Amino acid sequence: MEVKVMYDAAIVGAGFGGLAAAASLVKRGRKVAVFEASNELGGSAGKFDRQGYRFQSGATVGMGFEPGGVFDQLYDELGLEVPVMTTLDTIMDIHMPDRTIHYYRDRQAWYEEIELHFPEKSAAIQAFYDEIFYVGALVDRLIDKLPIFPPRTWKDVKNLLPMVDRSSLRLLPFLNQTVEDRLKKYGLERHQLFRTFLNGELMDSVQTSVEYCPAFLGCAALQTFHKGAYAVHGGLATIAEQLSEYIKSGGGEIYMRHPVHRVEKEAGMFLLHSKRNKVFQAKEIILNNSVHNLHDTLSEELLKQTYIKKTKEVQREAWGAFIIHAGIDTSVFRNTDVLYHQFIDPERPEELHDGGQFLLSLSDPSDESMAPEGKRSLTISTHTELEQWWQAEEYEEHKEAMKNRMLQTVEHYFPGFAEGLDIVLPGTPLTFHKWLRRKEGKVGGYAPDGRYSWLKSYSVRTGIDGVHQCGDTVFPGAGTLGVTLSGLMAAKEVSAD
Secondary structure, eight states: OEEEEEEEEEEEOOBHHHHHHHHHHHHTTOOEEEEOSSSSSBGGGOEEEETTEEEESSOOOEESOSTTSHHHHHHHHHTOOOOOEEEOSEEEEEEETTEEEEEESSHHHHHHHHHHHOGGGHHHHHHHHHHHHHHHHHHHHHHTTOOOSSOOSHHHHHHHGGGOSHHHHTTGGGSSOBHHHHHHHTTOTTOHHHHHHHHHHHHHHHSSOTTTSBHHHHHHHHHHHHHOEEEETTOTHHHHHHHHHHHHHTTOEEETTOOOOEEEEETTEEEEEOGGGEEEEEEEEEEOSOGGGHHHHBOHHHHTTOSOOHHHHTTSOEEEEEEEEEEEETTTTTTOOOOEEEEEOTTSTTOOSTTSEEEEEEOOTTOTTSSOTTEEEEEEEEEEOSGGGGOGGGHHHHHHHHHHHHHHHHHHHSTTHHHHEEEEEEEOHHHHHHHSOOGGGOEEEEOOOSTTGGGGOOOSBOSSTTEEEOSTTSTTOSHHHHHHHHHHHHHHHHHHO
């Protein structure tokens, strides 16, 4: 056994949460190491290169670079230059059989689009969105203080008390309701078209639909689109690469292709066992490899100390992703400058997964790093139920059918799409399990299942002294903003220890 150098903090996983935590700790003068099992940074917001194309592994839309946003503040704190990006005035086009809804970032432009597509209920829908922006701002104000939530210690409770003011108290009515409850207030709960639209946006951002989404969480997610959405040149992996360079320039280490097989504690120090019997020492640990992997990473002795019990964790609902990476001729989308397209089948509103609802992300034609000349890279992704992908005898047939269903849908709206395809690479939950080490292919955190589901969130505390966690399975949840915030919360706690 070869014992390596000792670190103040070791981060397991180089996703956005882990990289943000490491960069924040380096800024505070800590000696840090990040261990990544794959050969790419960014986790589910990373990239891979094939045949001259750069493909984004999962997440594609840039968020948080607006003034005061998560990445705006982080980049300012670290002194980093903001990457080249395209601001999306049209966040996405939402395609339905009888219409295309332009989802505008600007509030007034969006309200005019509401009047166009929902004329009989436009006043009520605009009032509903006024509430979304109001509640979303309250949530932002609270989260910006990086609270430990749900509180696990008396210290956490004590630190939360100063945050309880007139502003935060206004959130109380939204903590015990769902988005559907709020729709009822405005007489919108039976408006099938608007309900279908909202379900599509909530599935994309919160992994659930109006009847199961906590009201405050839905408001926070829906207003995020309108604060600022961006196509980062080079993909979101550009952000991961910048954070990695900052960590290394500050004396930190990034160990690629170094899976951490086991973490144990000996003589007051954490030992991280990696490949070829390499062992690294650290005073503290931040796990960015998801709660799904917790019980496969920690020693039996450490697991006795955590409040996260395996029997409860495996019962919680989570989605997988079916994804298609492809190259396309630039001529196919020549009649639109919109980069993100959502496809929803309102005839089957209950099928917001497995191709019933999916997102297509196009590379910016001006971003030459993403594709060969005359081509663009694209990513198509849909939520999928996990169990079906672990039936080996049906796997290939099912993968081909799912791929064809989504490609045919895009062809319907953009004739010539199929003919313009260059390279087509489908991926399933098994792909995420193998390459991104997502246990059983689970991605996107836990799916909310009711008004009080937020109370079941895991905080950055594991219950083990010196072991913290971050990522999409940790409060405040999925998406690049959520995982980055959890990373910053974990770093704040490590710095305070």
